[in-house]
Every structure is written in C-alpha cells, then in structure tokens.
Amino acid sequence: MTFPSAPPPTSPTGEQITDYYSALGPLLRMAWGDNLHFGYWEGPTDRSSPEEATDRFTDLLAARLRVRPGERVLDAGCGVGRPALRVASATGAQVLGVTISQEQVTRARELAREAGQEESVRFEYGDVMRLPHPAGSFDAVLAFESIVHMDRLTALREMTRVLRPGGRIVLTDTFALGDGPGNPPSTPGTQATADAGEVASIGRLEAYPELVKGAGLELVELTDVTEHTKYTFMRVIDGILRCRREFEREHGVSVEEILDSLKPAHPDVATQGGAEAVGCLVAVARKPLGA
Numbered sequence: 001m002t003f004p005s006a007p008p009p010t011s012p013t014g015e016q017i018t019d020y021y022s023a024l025g026p027l028l029r030m031a032w033g034d035n036l037h038f039g040y041w042e043g044p045t046d047r048s049s050p051e052e053a054t055d056r057f058t059d060l061l062a063a064r065l066r067v068r069p070g071e072r073v074l075d076a077g078c079g080v081g082r083p084a085l086r087v088a089s090a091t092g093a094q095v096l097g098v099t100i101s102q103e104q105v106t107r108a109r110e111l112a113r114e115a116g117q118e119e120s121v122r123f124e125y126g127d128v129m130r131l132p133h134p135a136g137s138f139d140a141v142l143a144f145e146s147i148v149h150m151d152r153l154t155a156l157r158e159m160t161r162v163l164r165p166g167g168r169i170v171l172t173d174t175f176a177l178g179d180g181p182g183n184p185p186s187t188p189g190t191q192a193t194a195d196a197g198e199v200a201s202i203g204r205l206e207a208y209p210e211l212v213k214g215a216g217l218e219l220v221e222l223t224d225v226t227e228h229t230k231y232t233f234m235r236v237i238d239g240i241l242r243c244r245r246e247f248e249r250e251h252g253v254s255v256e257e258i259l260d261s262l263k264p265a266h267p268d269v270a271t272q273g274g275a276e277a278v279g280c281l282v283a284v285a286r287k288p289l290g291a
Contacts, residue, residue: 012199014100014127017149020199021101025080027258030247031239034082034111037145038172038229038280050235057172057229058083059090061142064170064221064284067093071139074098076128076159077146081108081121087142088120096138097123098131100149129154136164143171148200156215156285165289169217170282174202177226177279205281217285226279233278 021036028036032050039053040060048056061083067073069092075084078097081104088095097108108123126132128143129150141159152173159169203211205224212219244255 012149017199018101018103021104024258025103026251027240027243027247027255028236029080030243032236034080034107036079037083038232039235040225040228041231042228044231050239053232054082055086058086058144061144061170061172061282062087062090064282065091065093065140065142065168067091067140070094072096072137074133074138074141074159074162076141076143076155077149078104078108078123079144079146080104081111081123083142083144084108084121084123085111085115085117088117093120093139095121097121098126098128099123100125100127129158131158131162133162135161137162139164139167141167141169141171143169145172145174147171147173148202152203152211153214156211156217160216160287160291163287165287165291167287168220169285169287172225173208173281173283174200175205175279175281176202177277202278205279208281208283212283212285215285216287216291218288219283220286221282221284223282224279225282229280 025036033054035051035054035058037054038057039048039050040057041048041053046053065073065087071091071093073084073087073091073093073095075081075087075095075097078084078099081097084095084097087093099105099108102125105123105125109118112118112121112123128146141163143155143159147155156169163169205222208222209219240255248254
C-alpha cells in the first residue's frame with residue numbers, strides 16, 4: 001500500500017522501493033496487517049476488520065484468475081506474500097511470488113512456512129519488468145496494487161510475455177478521480193512512472209483500454225471499485241493512531257519521523273486533491289490464443 005503522488009517521467013529504482021518499504025513496512029504491518037493493499041468493504045455500515053476487508057479483495061481477484069488446481073500463477077510484486085498464500089489455498093494453483101525487496105522475500109517465506117504452504121507457494125527476488133522466466137511460463141498473472149511502482153506499459157508487456165496464450169492478467173491500480181489541477185492527461189507510456197525520489201504514481205481510468213491493447217492483451221473487465229475501497233486511507237490512519245505508542249516503544253522511532261522521512265517519496269497529496277481524489281480499479285485482460 002502506498003500513498004499517492006502525481007504521474008512523473010521515470011520509474012523508481014529497486015533500491016528506492018526497498019528503502020520505502022523498509023521504512024514504512026513495520027508501521028503498516030502493525031497498523032494494517034500483512035496485506036499491504038486496499039481493503040474492500042460492502043458499504044459505509046460494513047464493520048469488517050482490515051484483515052477481513054483485504055482478504056475479501058484478494059478473494060475477488062482470485063476468482064477472476066480462473067485457474068485450476070496445479071496451474072501456475074505469477075504474483076507480480078507480491079509484497080510479503082499474504083495474497084499469494086490465499087490464492088493458492090483458494091484455487092489449488094502453484095503460485096510464484098516475485099518482489100524487488102529481499103526483505104519482503106524473507107518475510108513471505110516465513111509466512112509460507114508458518115502456513116505449511118512451501119510446496120504450493122514460492123517467493124523469489126526479482127524485477128517484474130525484467131523477468132527471467134521463459135515465454136508462456138504461467139497460466140495467470142496477479143498484480144495486486146504493485147503496478148503503481150512500475151512503468152505500466154513495460155510491466156504489462158513483460159507479464160504478457162510470460163503468460164500462456166489464453167491466460168489472464170488480473171490487476172488493481174490507483175487512478176486520479178476527476179479532471180483538474182494535478183490530474184494531467186496520461187498516455188500508456190507515461191502514466192506508469194515515478195519521478196526522482198518517488199516510489200509510486202497514479203494513472204487514469206480511461207487510459208486503461210489503450211494501455212492493455214498496447215501490451216498485446218484483450219480487455220475483459222475494467223471496474224471502478226472506489227466505492228468499496230475508499231475507506232482504506234481513513235482506516236489506515238486510525239490503525240496508525242491506535243498502535244503508535246506500541247510501535248514507538250518497540251522500534252525506538254516516532255511515527256512522525258517515519259512519515260517525515262518518506263515525504264520525498266510522496267509529495268503533498270494536496271496536489272491530487274487529497275487521498276479522497278484517488279480511486280481504485282480492477283482490470284482483467286486476456287492474452288489472445290494466437291499470440
């Protein structure tokens with residue numbers, strides 16, 4: 001999970017992303033849990049916990065993968081691995097999680113051992129935009145809120161390369177709500193990038209059909225789920241406020257120091273109209289059978 005910044009001209013380095021999650025990760029995990037992504041609530045009266053809401057979102061995406069037991073799924077930008085473990089349990093698929101953070105690989109492997117899922121889920125250090133796997137290696141690809149750290153077109157083309165013909169890519173992404181200052185028009189090549197020092201970017205919902213087509217895919221679904229995910233930022237802040245004393249005692253650093261250290265990575269979100277101006281989408285795309 002990341003806080004939003006405007007779409008800039010270059011993608012962040014692996015070192016920048018690793019440093020970001022090394023700094024913020026312990027606080028987020030204490031405040032939010034190991035699912036470092038949006039939660040999905042049914043409405044304003046839904047009192048589901050962050051774990052319940054984030055697991056619900058994982059389940060919605062797992063169903064869209066349409067994989068059978070024994071098939072191979074790539075979790076592209078897997079974080080600490082909770083969605084990968086849940087997808088494997090729900091579908092019976094073999095899941096490979098890839099992340100550019102060695103720290104996340106270590107934690108993900110610990111979670112797999114604790115869950116007794118080392119046979120069905122593996123985790124590797126790697127760059128999703130430069131995968132070492134042969135063409136057609138996977139039956140489906142999941143990119144759960146990870147494409148915000150990448151050049152979207154480059155990442156989608158690489159996911160498409162390692163996907164078998166007929167396979168699906170299921171992803172979530174953030175996008176700018178409405179038109180106005182801070183929300184300039186984007187193209188498939190530019191809506192995926194981050195400026196120097198920034199670790200994430202937001203795009204535009206209406207750019208997705210062209211983006212998917214440019215990656216050699218057929219768009220199956222494009223859904224704005226903001227009405228279900230919009231409670232996330234408020235509840236993350238509530239979680240941080242609840243755990244801040246425990247966090248500061250355990251880590252010997254204040255929450256303010258952590259957040260201040262991340263300001264270069266995330267310029268003032270007021271330029272985007274605040275967190276309320278950031279939406280969440282689900283996209284499902286299919287690799288043509290003849291590809």
